[in-house]
Amino acid sequence: MTRYARITGTGSSLPPQRLTNADMVDMLAQRGVETSDEWIVERTGIRARHFAADGVFASDLAAEACRQAMDAAGVVPTDIDLIIVATSTPDMVFPSTAALLQHKLGIAGCPVFDVQAVCSGFIYALTVASSLIQTGTATKALVVGSEVFSRILDFTDRTTCVLFGDGAGAVVLEASDTPGILATDIHADGKHSGILCVPGHVSGGNVLGDPLLKMDGQAVFKLAVGVLEDTARAALTKAGKTSADIDWLIPHQANIRIMQSTAKKLKLPMDKVVVTVDQHGNTSAASIPLALDHAVRAGQVKKGDTLMLEGVGGGFTWGAVLLDF
Ligand code: UT7
16 A cells, blocks of 8 residues: 555744834834835735744744644654754754754654755655655654744844744644645755855854855845746646646745745636735745644645645755645
């Protein structure tokens, strides 16, 4: 019998501190930086984001999201035999955020690791977890995206700091007799690494280079709209489906204009697109599972729906996962 991988539960976590665009205008004004609610809404669709308090790490947000996902799936921590965390804002240089999360959840023994594919991280993590389940290496996996991007923002750079937020999303992915994950498609092209990066690193006890996020927004925008269409079509072709089979498109939540463009190219109306960027901003690897969980809990996404998840981000990385929920 073919062994498939299926999402059986979702969860998410947002830190309590919510900053509206008006709050960002005030915060940046104190640094002599000018922005406006109108500019942010018109160019990005973002109205608010959440920032984690000092001392709250990616593993903390991930732990809450995982507990919710396990509750929804009806599994307990000792059932879990694989944890993959997608993050670009890990708690430490090492060990992995997944190892810290594993301990916080009271799990021991199973393999755990982080995936670093920036905003495509959850798509990469889901692809790897699905493969490990299909080959019999794992049976019940936690696949997580968790970020505290507020820690790597330059609050004197208005072109980036208004865009990002903190949060986490998680799914339980289980072995199943029925699909599940229908197709995956992941890519990268390192020649574009300079257009979205945090170039600093730790060396000899010092941070060398700039440890804050840098982005050429227009270059990222142009690449994003092209590759998001290509990867969605590639996943559909692999599964023998067309965009008419998609019940919900759940794209990486970076900019409403990119989502509108992708939906148009795939001939999907916007009422088939899950949008949370307005309330969460861009939470990088967390954005897709966070949006998925919100759509499930809002009663939008239902059991049996066909979902297209897709992401794009630093690396440059991109990819898609088509699945029956
Ligand atoms: O998560 C990974 C994927 N990331 C993305 O997908 C992000 C992709 N890029 C974008 O979403 C958009 O390029 C941005 C939202 C980052 C920027 O939007 P844009 O329409 O490309 O604006 P722009 O960079 O062309 O800037 C237009 C103007 C500039 O002023 P001038 O030169 O025309 O006078 C900027 O200085 O807007 C100005 N500007 C701002 N004004 C007020 C840039 N940021 C701000 C701001 N507030 N926060």
